Amino acid sequence: MSTVDKPVVYKQGDYKSDVKPIWCPGCGDYHVLMSFTRAFAELGLPPEQIVVVSGIGCSSRIPAYTNCYGFHGVHGRSLALAAGLKVTRPDLTVVVASGDGDGYSIGGNHFIHACRRNVDMTYVVMDNHIYGMTKGQPSPTTEPEFDTALSPGGTGLRPFHPMVIALASGANFVARAFSGDPNATASMLVEAIRHPGFSFVEILSPCVTFRPDEKEWKNLVHPAPVTATTDPGKAARRIMTDDGFNIGILYRGDRRPYQPAIGARNFDHAELEKEFEL
Amino acid sequence: MSKMSDAPTITSLADLLAIAYQIEADAVERYNMFADQMETHNNLELAKVFRDLARAEGIHAEEIRRQAGDIDVVAHARKVAKWKKGESPEEGDLSSVNYKMTPWHALQLALASEERALAYFTHVVATTSDDKIKEMAKEFVEEEAEHVAICHRLMRKYPAPEGDSWSQDMDPAVPQG
Numbered sequence: 001m002s003t004v005d006k007p008v009v010y011k012q013g014d015y016k017s018d019v020k021p022i023w024c025p026g027c028g029d030y031h032v033l034m035s036f037t038r039a040f041a042e043l044g045l046p047p048e049q050i051v052v053v054s055g056i057g058c059s060s061r062i063p064a065y066t067n068c069y070g071f072h073g074v075h076g077r078s079l080a081l082a083a084g085l086k087v088t089r090p091d092l093t094v095v096v097a098s099g100d101g102d103g104y105s106i107g108g109n110h111f112i113h114a115c116r117r118n119v120d121m122t123y124v125v126m127d128n129h130i131y132g133m134t135k136g137q138p139s140p141t142t143e144p145e146f147d148t149a150l151s152p153g154g155t156g157l158r159p160f161h162p163m164v165i166a167l168a169s170g171a172n173f174v175a176r177a178f179s180g181d182p183n184a185t186a187s188m189l190v191e192a193i194r195h196p197g198f199s200f201v202e203i204l205s206p207c208v209t210f211r212p213d214e215k216e217w218k219n220l221v222h223p224a225p226v227t228a229t230t231d232p233g234k235a236a237r238r239i240m241t242d243d244g245f246n247i248g249i250l251y252r253g254d255r256r257p258y259q260p261a262i263g264a265r266n267f268d269h270a271e272l273e274k275e276f277e278l
Numbered sequence: 279m280s281k282m283s284d285a286p287t288i289t290s291l292a293d294l295l296a297i298a299y300q301i302e303a304d305a306v307e308r309y310n311m312f313a314d315q316m317e318t319h320n321n322l323e324l325a326k327v328f329r330d331l332a333r334a335e336g337i338h339a340e341e342i343r344r345q346a347g348d349i350d351v352v353a354h355a356r357k358v359a360k361w362k363k364g365e366s367p368e369e370g371d372l373s374s375v376n377y378k379m380t381p382w383h384a385l386q387l388a389l390a391s392e393e394r395a396l397a398y399f400t401h402v403v404a405t406t407s408d409d410k411i412k413e414m415a416k417e418f419v420e421e422e423a424e425h426v427a428i429c430h431r432l433m434r435k436y437p438a439p440e441g442d443s444w445s446q447d448m449d450p451a452v453p454q455g
Contacts, residue, residue: 025375136453
């Protein structure tokens with residue numbers, strides 16, 4: 001067999017860029033980056049066939065740390081960017097990275113409608129229950145009693161439940177991982193990427209700087225007591241009794257991914273430009 | 279970290295060599311990652327310690343690759359060196375680092391990694407019924423025991439810091455408000 005015929009075997013390092021992460025030492029996002037690169041290597045996809053899209057926040061720095069195509073977009077708008085990209089280039093593997101502030105607050109509405117549209121892409125939210133980059137304000141998943149300088153005594157607000165929202169809004173794959181187990185997270189990402197339609201993976205990723213209490217998460221997470229279901233009703237009942245630390249795949253749906261005809265037909269860009277002429 | 283029940287099964291010498299190689303390769307990657315973090319946060323003394331540890335593990339990985347001869351340990355490791363849960367023994371806990379760490383803390387981390395590797399190969403020796411695997415695993419046990427001893431020796435060079443530990447940050451991150 002000549003060298004040309006040999007299939008390329010990608011290693012984890014092939015997906016890492018030369019840019020050094022500036023996350024705080026100990027941050028869970030380092031693990032998530034490792035899970036990304038391990039998952040990509042497992043999938044054996046050429047780096048140029050993968051696009052990592054993000055919004056704003058600590059988690060959203062991740063595209064720069066990979067060797068794939070990347071788009072560090074506008075706060076909360078990563079899903080809109082990614083959906084546009086995927087429908088025009090369905091041949092690419094699109095992975096979207098976000099955090100609990102970017103994804104559930106600023107981009108909360110995009111989250112709901114991305115689940116509803118079911119475009120074939122994977123949405124990874126690194127949830128640390130805090131706005132880390134802007135120095136520790138409460139996010140939609142912060143516990144009501146968590147005391148911060150900006151919310152003395154806590155917000156008193158019921159936290160957002162991302163998996164409930166994802167399931168109710170039509171996501172086709174819903175799962176939760178823990179950053180501290182990067183091999184298991186990588187396996188889950190492989191499944192999420194392979195699953196057709198909109199896959200949502202919530203990764204509990206501790207913020208060691210503004211939430212040092214989250215170091216305890218490694219002792220709180222546990223495998224979900226039940227296996228994934230294809231029945232949304234069953235998944236809904238399970239998630240309503242979730243303690244927030246169940247790790248595993250909750251739901252695998254079979255909805256057909258959204259793909260408009262526009263991506264397939266011969267599109268005339270000049271014609272479109274004419275429509276916008278003043 | 280992984281439990282022994284999560285460790286990959288060894289059915290041949292090739293498996294053992296590939297797994298031993300991957301353990302060292304994972305350690306190289308992890309120590310380099312720690313070194314990068316410390317460089318980013320301007321803890322250059324510690325960055326050097328981690329870089330030295332990475333270099334030492336790289337030498338071990340290369341020795342195993344040479345020892346394997348015709349066996350392509352890199353390719354074989356991709357198939358067999360898989361822990362069901364957790365990470366391989368010499369991957370130091372990513373969540374255990376801090377920008378205020380000292381070389382002593384780094385060596386504590388390295389010692390824990392070497393001890394896990396030692397426990398793993400000791401487990402292989404104790405559980406395999408294959409004489410050739412047992413013999414080679416014993417060599418790895420001896421090597422890991424030597425690495426544990428090196429960590430203890432280095433810790434005499436870098437004694438435990440006095441006073442406040444690095445977790446008591448004199449310049450902590452202050453939430454905005």
